[in-house]
Amino acid sequence: MALQTLPANAATQEIQAVMERDGAAILTGVIGSDLVAQMTSEVMPYIERTPMGGDDFTGQQTQRTGALVARTPTCRDLIMHERIVESAKTFLAPYTDKIILHLTQTIYIHPGQGAQVLHRDRLAWGTQLPLSIEPQFSTIWALTDFTAENGATRVVPGSHKWGWDKRAAREEIVQAEMSAGSVLLYTGSVLHSGGNNRSASSRLGLNLTYCLGWLRQEENQYLSCPPHIARELEPELQDMLGYTQGNYALGYYSDPEASEPNRDILPPEMALGRWPESADAFSSTDIADSPVQAAAARASAVVDASPPADQ
Numbered sequence: 400m401a402l403q404t405l406p407a408n409a410a411t412q413e414i415q416a417v418m419e420r421d422g423a424a425i426l427t428g429v430i431g432s433d434l435v436a437q438m439t440s441e442v443m444p445y446i447e448r449t450p451m452g453g454d455d456f457t458g459q460q461t462q463r464t465g466a467l468v469a470r471t472p473t474c475r476d477l478i479m480h481e482r483i484v485e486s487a488k489t490f491l492a493p494y495t496d497k498i499i500l501h502l503t504q505t506i507y508i509h510p511g512q513g514a515q516v517l518h519r520d521r522l523a524w525g526t527q528l529p530l531s532i533e534p535q536f537s538t539i540w541a542l543t544d545f546t547a548e549n550g551a552t553r554v555v556p557g558s559h560k561w562g563w564d565k566r567a568a569r570e571e572i573v574q575a576e577m578s579a580g581s582v583l584l585y586t587g588s589v590l591h592s593g594g595n596n597r598s599a600s601s602r603l604g605l606n607l608t609y610c611l612g613w614l615r616q617e618e619n620q621y622l623s624c625p626p627h628i629a630r631e632l633e634p635e636l637q638d639m640l641g642y643t644q645g646n647y648a649l650g651y652y653s654d655p656e657a658s659e660p661n662r663d664i665l666p667p668e669m670a671l672g673r674w675p676e677s678a679d680a681f682s683s684t685d686i687a688d689s690p691v692q693a694a695a696a697r698a699s700a701v702v703d704a705s706p707p708a709d710q
């Protein structure tokens with residue numbers, strides 16, 4: 400069964416239907432060659448300093464480069480691409496009120512790299528999470544053409560509904576062949592892997608993935624994009640990085656070095672010098688007098704008498 404290809408402007412419900420059925424889909428022509436070139440030129444200086452992978456899984460002829468929110472401005476727009484974020488939210492909505500960024504990584508597969516072992520990305524959280532919960536929605540943006548010869552991602556459509564033990568037969572594996580600027584969407588539960596590059600040129604993919612707001616992220620975004628960098632970003636992207644509470648009482652902090660009072664149980668936005676965008680961001684639980692809101696009010700009184708000028 401081939402992967403279903405959809406136009407870049409496909410309706411979210413159409414994408415959702417294919418993702419539910421196959422666990423993967425290709426959106427064609429999401430960005431043009433200018434943006435592909437811009438993203439590539441921003442990341443290339445970092446790729447040049449990145450060693451090859453240290454084992455067969457990461458790939459000894461493959462370079463993986465991260466911290467892309469901090470390093471590459473163009474990546475920020477791709478992470479927040481409206482249709483893709485909408486699709487991710489729709490797909491993960493049964494399990495969470497909020498999604499966050501799970502990882503950013505370019506995957507540069509060079510000639511001679513063998514195929515990676517088929518796997519499910521949800522294994523990052525082990526096997527204890529019930530299979531009835533889908534934790535992740537992923538994308539790989541093609542920054543070069545993805546071909547069968549150069550290592551286009553291998554996918555087993557429908558395998559997101561399989562148990563842990565079922566193995567894919569050779570004929571069930573397809574490849575996400577797509578032109579540069581297209582995007583492979585896939586779930587955390589679908590079997591997939593990097594392909595074998597038997598061509599003479601390298602394949603560059605940009606892996607941007609999202610997960611449930613109450614799970615730990617694969618790439619630690621608070622270290623890869625620390626507060627002094629994150630505070631310069633758009634609030635929506637800050638939230639996507641995880642600089643907001645995932646739920647009632649989930650993800651607050653206390654300032655360990657503050658000498659003034661009332662610097663405990665603060666919403667993470669305070670570390671970026673602002674208030675939470677929406678005080679009712681946590682109201683789905685209908686808890687009156689949320690400690691987050693109370694802490695925001697307390698902290699605002701301490702930090703500054705008025706919101707920052709640009710708010």
Ligand SMILES: O=C(O)CCC(=O)C(=O)O
Binds near residue numbers: 506515552553
């Ligand atoms: O590069 C690819 O096409 C997929 C890589 C992948 O699945 C992984 O590294 O987990």
